[in-house]
Amino acid sequence: MTHENHSRPRRPTALAVGLLAILPVLAAAQQAAPRTPPTRGIFIEKSFPAIESGKWSGPRLADGQPDVQGHWSNTVGNHNNWTDPQGGIPGDPQTRNRKLGPRAERAPSRVSDPADGQVPFQPWAKAAQEDFLAHFFNPTEPKYIEPLARCAPGGVPKSFIWHGYEIRQFPGYVVFLFNSGTRVIHLDGKPHLPPAIKLWNADSRGHWEGNTLVVDVTNNNGKALFGRTGEFASENVHIEERYIFSPDGKRYNYVAKITDPTVYTRPWTATIPAVRYTAKDAPDGWHFETTLANHPKGEVIVERDERICVENNGGFGNVATGTPAR
């Protein structure tokens, strides 16, 4: 079997430089309509607005759900660094000599509570996170390889900071089609799976409160980690998510209360901002990986690329050893 990468970004691509070779191929498929050139990069915003929970005044689906279907991506950065999203991976040999500048000039920590922006780890867990990070660029044991580098699902919550994704809604369901993995939010009130079952994407029960999708997340296997800096939860973690959509439907904030008495000293809150992408945006190889459908009457329809990872790759663990992505 051959596992060469084909022309579309069918695998997670670790570094933006690796995308340059892919973009010209994508461009061929985009000639059907003029689209805004990609200028935003992975880091779009250094700050973002709060969104209040309240009434939903936007369009609704036939079953009454707010219609938030479409393509979305986070605005502050990828999973390189959980608490300093635009700070890069500490110890990165590629950027070791680059001055970062004052912390205040970059996007805030994804830890919105406590106020210091740090995950309130218990001492053993803080030591484990620092040990992971210390070995990230020289992984002497399998546990130091970030699982997403092996095509594992991004899980909860990392999937929200790993490439763009599509939301599809159906009666009784909200479905997230992530770059690495798929997550189904059940809206029908059925009980969670038995606690013996632990999953990469956990088990999700949700309901809508006005503009806010409220989701209770259990059965998380805790294996996905939060990013390359090694923050983590255990299989005992309980996550209470609020997806708060803005009145114009153009963005939402993911606000999640994360509780795990075996890893943290107290519950804490993660906040991740996201914006919507539409046919007016050009695919950029990271946030928005789509093509335009071939419609006989020229209707502009955005289609998601097939997402395949383990089948085409041995993982991209080369990043962990500091080898530039090609």
Next chain:
Amino acid sequence: MTHTTTRRAFGLALLCATLAAALPPLAGAAGKPGQAAHGERIPRLANGKPDFSGIWQTTSAADYDLEPHATRKDAPPSPGIVEGDAIPYLPKALEQRRKNFEARNSADPRLKCFTLGVPRGIYYPEPFQIFQRERDLTLLFQFGHSVRTIHTNGTDHPKVPNDWWLGDSRARWEGDTLVVDAKHFNDETWLDRAGNFHSDALHVVERWRYLDANTIEYKATLDDPQVYSRPWTLGVLLHRHREKNFQLVENYCYTLDYDPHYPPKP
């Protein structure tokens, strides 16, 4: 679940029609009543097309070997699901199939938990879920959690195609039958555990049709001039999972070899 339209045991069409008129509109996936192959009510979308939303699985042993076979140590017996029994391989391809069969316990891509492809994902012995909108069907497979989209919005195959693991699926309705044209596959998937295979020239035409509200008749005609001497057809029945609170349980089995390393332990 809103789309588990109750199978009604009344045989009289008149009574069915009376009931249909008396029933309140069902929320969500199950819409207005309609007729399936045997005159039963089937779930429909708001636009009147059959609504295949639900969790489905075959009871056949198709994935062990599409062709008729007696029992063997790695497969239960089965009369097969191929019309005419034998897949019409070209001579050279028949030899490749023989090699695949000999190596099946190590070479089957399923053993690496790779995306199963089309049509194998449909009759693989794990449940899959169909989510349906007017514009498309989203097929979520438990195995590998791969996602296949079947487009029903009048779009054609892409002008700049790729070779995809799940191909490119464009569908139209012939009455109450969903007819799917799927092509642009790669050559890396198998059709079953017995080494039946295809090339990247594979072209699949699927026909999906309700037999009753809880049973889909699924047929797939496979054409591949590099491998088969003529198009051939397989068929299975898909049964709706109606167990209380049934749901898919993701199966990313390719992670099993390394997942014990995570997360850190005290």
